[in-house]
Amino acid sequence: MNHELTLTDDIASELYSALDALKIWRIEDTLKALRRASGLAGQRKKLAEKEGLNAQANACWIANQYIETWRNYARCWQNLIEDSSDEVWASLQSGRVRIDNLDRLTGANDSRIGWLQKQLRYLDAAFGYNVFMSPEYEVIVAKCSICNQDVRSLDCTHIKGHLYAGEMAYTIIEECSVKSVSLVGNPANRMAVAKIANVAYQYPVLKRIRQELCSPLQSLKVLTPAKLVFGVSGNPGRNSPCPCGSLKKLKYCCLGEWYTTSALFEVTFEAVMTPSFFCTVPM
Numbered sequence: 267m268n269h270e271l272t273l274t275d276d277i278a279s280e281l282y283s284a285l286d287a288l289k290i291w292r293i294e295d296t297l298k299a300l301r302r303a304s305g306l307a308g309q310r311k312k313l314a315e316k317e318g319l320n321a322q323a324n325a326c327w328i329a330n331q332y333i334e335t336w337r338n339y340a341r342c343w344q345n346l347i348e349d350s351s352d353e354v355w356a357s358l359q360s361g362r363v364r365i366d367n368l369d370r371l372t373g374a375n376d377s378r379i380g381w382l383q384k385q386l387r388y389l390d391a392a393f394g395y396n397v398f399m400s401p402e403y404e405v406i407v408a409k410c411s412i413c414n415q416d417v418r419s420l421d422c423t424h425i426k427g428h429l430y431a432g433e434m435a436y437t438i439i440e441e442c443s444v445k446s447v448s449l450v451g452n453p454a455n456r457m458a459v460a461k462i463a464n465v466a467y468q469y470p471v472l473k474r475i476r477q478e479l480c481s482p483l484q485s486l487k488v489l490t491p492a493k494l495v496f497g498v499s500g501n502p503g504r505n506s507p508c509p510c511g512s513l514k515k516l517k518y519c520c521l522g523e524w525y526t527t528s529a530l531f532e533v534t535f536e537a538v539m540t541p542s543f544f545c546t547v548p549m
């Protein structure tokens with residue numbers, strides 16, 4: 267079942283003032299307004315839960331995750347300005363996990379979510395990281411986040427990743443034993459970057475974005491060379507995702523373009539979005 271991202275007037279108005287401030291780099295004001303918006307969504311969710319209005323509680327959860335993604339995005343810029351790239355990466359990955367969930371739950375047809383998802387993906391590409399750590403582990407105790415029962419128990423009917431009365435069901439791994447850690451190019455979660463020891467990372471693409479972007483609401487496009495997208499072992503296959511970030515297969519998209527073989531990045535700066543684009547229901 268698809269959910270919808272709807273913002274009540276009070277939440278939309280806080281979000282509007284947050285994005286109005288973000289547009290001109292007033293990030294402290296942005297974060298304050300987002301905190302207020304998140305507080306409003308939280309209150310509404312509690313009320314809905316109390317009255318047993320499950321659909322309404324789910325809608326509040328969706329709205330709150332959207333606000334929280336904006337918070338992650340604003341923090342990215344705050345940390346970028348302060349030059350702390352590790353913190354930028356952490357906020358960016360939290361934002362990406364949130365927005366991917368929202369995109370899935372809303373059936374991938376909301377342009378407000380789509381914009382944030384792309385923007386975060388391009389910022390991620392600007393780091394140029396291409397090797398990550400991925401653990402192999404054996405689960406010993408795993409419980410359901412909704413009913414707290416063993417996930418293998420037949421009594422637990424919660425589908426992980428679905429919403430239940432304002433909460434997303436997920437698996438809580440309470441005990442596990444780690445068998446090995448692999449280095450991979452395409453992990454499910456990009457949080458753990460494998461960095462080369464004693465190398466001072468320079469982030470030239472990120473620096474260029476920071477210098478030339480006129481507003482955090484300006485749309486970005488970072489074309490990543492395929493070599494970086496797919497790691498060092500050879501060229502991408504025709505059926506691999508396109509390095510331009512379109513989510514299409516390479517053969518249907520940019521096959522033969524320079525960035526499918528080159529080692530250079532290309533950054534383009536596009537339209538500046540208006541705060542109202544993100545606060546009203548898309549047509």
Ligand SMILES: [Zn+2]
Nearest residue numbers: 410413422424
């Ligand atoms: Zn359960």
Ligand SMILES: [Zn+2]
Nearest residue numbers: 508510519520
């Ligand atoms: Zn493409």
